Amino acid sequence: MDSLRRVFLFVLGLLFVKSSYLEQLVKKEWWETALVYQIWPRGFQDSDGDGEGDLKGIISHLDYLQDLGINTIWLNPIYSSPLIDSGYDISNYIDINPLFGNLQHFDELVNEAHKRDLKVILDIVPNHSSDQHQWFRLSSKNIPPYNNYYIWADGSRDGKGNRIPPNNWVSTYSDEGGSAWTWHDTREQWYYHKFHKSQPDLNLRNENVLQELQNVFKFWLMRNVDGFRINAVSYLYEDEHLRDEPNVGNGTYTSGLPENTALVYMFRSYINEWVETNNSTSKLLIAEVYGSDNVLISFYGNDTHEGIPPFNFRFITSVRNTSTAAHIKNVLEDWFEKLPNNASTNWVLSNHDHSRAASRIGLNRVDGLHMLSLLLPGQAFTYYGEEIAMLDRKMLWNETIDQMGCVKTKDTYANYSRDPARTPMQWNSSTSGGFSTSKTTYLPIHPNYLQRNVEAQKKEIQSNLNTYKLLAALRRNEVFTHGDYEFATLNNDRIFILKRFLENNPTYIVVVNLGLREEKVNLTSLYPNLKDSLQIIVASSNAVHVTEMISPQNILLTANAALVLKAKEIPWSTTTSGTNATTASPPAITTEKNSATASSSMLQLIISTSVVVMLFELSPFV
Numbered sequence: 001m002d003s004l005r006r007v008f009l010f011v012l013g014l015l016f017v018k019s020s021y022l023e024q025l026v027k028k029e030w031w032e033t034a035l036v037y038q039i040w041p042r043g044f045q046d047s048d049g050d051g052e053g054d055l056k057g058i059i060s061h062l063d064y065l066q067d068l069g070i071n072t073i074w075l076n077p078i079y080s081s082p083l084i085d086s087g088y089d090i091s092n093y094i095d096i097n098p099l100f101g102n103l104q105h106f107d108e109l110v111n112e113a114h115k116r117d118l119k120v121i122l123d124i125v126p127n128h129s130s131d132q133h134q135w136f137r138l139s140s141k142n143i144p145p146y147n148n149y150y151i152w153a154d155g156s157r158d159g160k161g162n163r164i165p166p167n168n169w170v171s172t173y174s175d176e177g178g179s180a181w182t183w184h185d186t187r188e189q190w191y192y193h194k195f196h197k198s199q200p201d202l203n204l205r206n207e208n209v210l211q212e213l214q215n216v217f218k219f220w221l222m223r224n225v226d227g228f229r230i231n232a233v234s235y236l237y238e239d240e241h242l243r244d245e246p247n248v249g250n251g252t253y254t255s256g257l258p259e260n261t262a263l264v265y266m267f268r269s270y271i272n273e274w275v276e277t278n279n280s281t282s283k284l285l286i287a288e289v290y291g292s293d294n295v296l297i298s299f300y301g302n303d304t305h306e307g308i309p310p311f312n313f314r315f316i317t318s319v320r321n322t323s324t325a326a327h328i329k330n331v332l333e334d335w336f337e338k339l340p341n342n343a344s345t346n347w348v349l350s351n352h353d354h355s356r357a358a359s360r361i362g363l364n365r366v367d368g369l370h371m372l373s374l375l376l377p378g379q380a381f382t383y384y385g386e387e388i389a390m391l392d393r394k395m396l397w398n399e400t401i402d403q404m405g406c407v408k409t410k411d412t413y414a415n416y417s418r419d420p421a422r423t424p425m426q427w428n429s430s431t432s433g434g435f436s437t438s439k440t441t442y443l444p445i446h447p448n449y450l451q452r453n454v455e456a457q458k459k460e461i462q463s464n465l466n467t468y469k470l471l472a473a474l475r476r477n478e479v480f481t482h483g484d485y486e487f488a489t490l491n492n493d494r495i496f497i498l499k500r501f502l503e504n505n506p507t508y509i510v511v512v513n514l515g516l517r518e519e520k521v522n523l524t525s526l527y528p529n530l531k532d533s534l535q536i537i538v539a540s541s542n543a544v545h546v547t548e549m550i551s552p553q554n555i556l557l558t559a560n561a562a563l564v565l566k567a568k569e570i571p572w573s574t575t576t577s578g579t580n581a582t583t584a585s586p587p588a589i590t591t592e593k594n595s596a597t598a599s600s601s602m603l604q605l606i607i608s609t610s611v612v613v614m615l616f617e618l619s620p621f622v
């Protein structure tokens with residue numbers, strides 16, 4: 001009877017493990033696994049024929065976005081702005097640029113999005129305002145309390161009496177080595193601007209300015225937004241003593257200061273408090289930061305402060321059209337190893353600051369890349385138009401509107417302008433790709449819109465769009481939201497493998513051919529326990545031989561083609577195979593590192609073995 005009691009207690013124990021495992025499954029916040037669709041408001045849809053995208057245009061495509069399977073929309077700045085820096089020069093943080101509509105349109109957009117289970121997040125720019133902002137107008141006149149809202153300094157004069165800026169700091173938006181200081185005639189002082197001279201940096205050491213920013217957050221939270229993307233976090237603070245940088249332009253005193261992290265913690269704390277006070281849902285917060293891995297990781301928070309996750313730009317900074325499977329594996333593993341325990345991450349294939357994925361990494365590789373970015377653990381970000389693999393459109397000098405290009409010369413602008421990736425969305429083959437009834441648009445549309453557009457891709461069985469939709473739906477499955485992951489390479493580094501798995505669930509295997517010729521892949525060389533045929537769940541639009549089932553030993557993938565395959569749960573070992581014991585083991589949490597995966601499987605093995613032993617002990621009594 002002792003044995004019976006032991007079995008009973010053991011089963012109780014298993015039930016306990018099982019229930020805590022379920023608790024783990026439901027623990028995630030909505031934003032940890034969100035699929036975020038980035039909308040460049042000027043480029044998505046024009047509703048009134050002026051050639052400029054607007055909020056009503058976005059509203060008209062909410063059904064499309066819902067059908068696409070995304071669950072969050074991130075809007076690049078829509079605030080009042082002279083649009084010198086595409087809206088990142090804000091003249092009023094709490095109003096809408098009339099070009100895009102008004103606050104009523106915004107409320108309607110949020111309301112209509114929420115009706116479709118779509119969240120809306122906004123871009124917040126705490127580093128600088130426009131020089132047209134009321135704060136700067138008053139500051140330049142030295143009127144309290146605004147006199148201290150920006151970074152003003154005296155500078156000096158050279159031997160000939162010419163004014164010299166306060167130090168050697170340089171601006172991003174200038175000719176080579178251009179000063180980040182501009183003289184203001186009224187105030188008779190210099191003001192600092194990391195970016196364009198029309199974008200003075202706010203003085204974030206001034207408590208009043210921090211209060212203003214909190215009010216901005218509050219204003220939009222009250223209008224039911226679901227989160228914020230915090231812009232240009234690397235440049236929030238500068239050296240208080242305005243010291244010369246030892247190497248001009250290297251950012252020693254103008255980027256990556258520890259105060260940046262501290263301010264982001266404060267934003268997090270303020271927003272959390274607001275959520276709690278107002279009994280609201282948690283908010284998606286994400287920081288645009290560049291810097292060393294240590295700096296990036298610091299934004300996740302520490303023992304005493306909750307942070308805001310930084311964007312993970314590795315697909316943009318490290319993956320090229322020549323990247324091998326081993327290189328991509330290293331890039332991904334390196335990031336996971338650095339992540340704090342239980343931290344969730346995000347994947348960004350492209351955004352408004354970079355060349356589009358199809359142009360940067362290869363039109364034929366877009367579907368395979370989406371399989372990775374959408375099926376890895378964490379959030380995924382999709383830049384508008386990437387679902388149909390829109391390409392960069394080369395801009396002529398006289399077509400360029402991005403200041404990063406405009407401040408350069410006719411010979412060099414093309415290396416800097418981000419306009420090629422900001423062209424109108426290609427909806428159909430009618431005038432201006434269905435983006436506008438006007439033939440003239442804020443930037444010219446890519447001429448390939450006649451063939452490459454949403455309407456055309458909807459009709460094709462195999463298209464970038466239809467592949468994307470299948471992936472967006474698939475990632476909602478708990479294997480992807482809560483399961484573990486594993487990477488491998490095959491075929492001499494030409495095949496990349498991502499395995500996603502979770503107890504009591506099928507295993508999914510993503511196979512990507514990065515090479516330029518057909519590859520025959522034998523998955524049993526990696527997973528000897530893979531016996532049965534695999535189901536093809538998603539195929540890239542360039543894949544051929546797409547059948548319902550496929551043998552794991554003989555997978556033919558044409559150049560750059562990729563598949564998502566579904567297998568029965570792959571048993572850990574022959575010991576556990578065919579027993580019910582596997583139901584008891586706790587799943588590894590998505591963000592755990594590979595070492596944690598190993599310990600989880602060891603635990604599983606121990607439990608499973610125990611059950612086998614117990615049942616054997618029990619059998620004489622049954």
Ligand SMILES: [Ca+2]
Pocket residue numbers: 046047048049050051052053054099
């Ligand atoms: Ca318009």
Ligand SMILES: [Ca+2]
Pocket residue numbers: 127194201202235236237238
């Ligand atoms: Ca700053």
